[in-house]
Amino acid sequence: MTTQVIVLxxxxxxxxxxxxxxxxxxxxxxxxxxxxDSLIEMMPxxxxxxxxxxxIADDGAVAVGSTxxxxxxxxxxxxxAMARAGAxxxxxxxxxxxxxxxxxxxxxxxxxxxxxxxxxxxSAVAAGREIARGDRTSGMAAxxxxxxxxxxxxxxxxxxxxxxxxxCARAIATRVR
Numbered sequence: 001m002t003t004q005v006i007v008l009x010x011x012x013x014x015x016x017x018x019x020x021x022x023x024x025x026x027x028x029x030x031x032x033x034x035x036x037d038s039l040i041e042m043m044p045x046x047x048x049x050x051x052x053x054x055x056i057a058d059d060g061a062v063a064v065g066s067t068x069x070x071x072x073x074x075x076x077x078x079x080x081a082m083a084r085a086g087a088x089x090x091x092x093x094x095x096x097x098x099x100x101x102x103x104x105x106x107x108x109x110x111x112x113x114x115x116x117x118x119x120x121x122x123s124a125v126a127a128g129r130e131i132a133r134g135d136r137t138s139g140m141a142a143x144x145x146x147x148x149x150x151x152x153x154x155x156x157x158x159x160x161x162x163x164x165x166x167x168c169a170r171a172i173a174t175r176v177r
Contacts, residue, residue, distance in 0.1 A: 006117060007109075007115070011143075019172070032089050034091050043068075060136075060140035061140075095152055119168070125161050127139075
C-alpha cells in the first residue's frame, strides 16, 4: 500500500512545522499540510480563551474544552476524507492526551496507510525556540515535551535537538511508500 498520511507528533517548538515544509520539498508528489495550529487559527477568538475552547495558562499548560474537541473531531474527519479522496496529507499535531490522542487519529484514519512519526526535542532547546518565536506562551514547550509521547507508538522517531529539519525530513521520506 502507498503511504497516504504522515502524522507528526511532538511538543510545541519541537520542529514539526519545519519538517513539514521540508517534507513537502523532498517528497516527489504534492503533499498537503494539516496543522493543529491552523485549526486553532480557524476558530473564532472567543474559542481561544474559553473553558469550552482552548485555554493556555500563564505557565504554558494547555486545556481544551468540549466545543474544541467537537470542532477538532470534525477537522480530523475532514483530513481523513481528503486522504480518502486521494490527497496526500502531512498532519502536524500535538498529542496532549498521549496515547488517547493517537487513538482518536487511528479511528478516523482507519483503512488508510499512515506513517506515525514522533518528533522529539530536548526541553531546553525547544524552550529556546519558543522564546525566539515570540508567538508562544513561555513554558509551553517544557510542559508538552514529555506528555505528548506518553504511550504513543511510532513507526519512526526523529530528534531535532541536534538534527536539522531537512535531515529529519529525508529520514522520514525514506519510510514513505
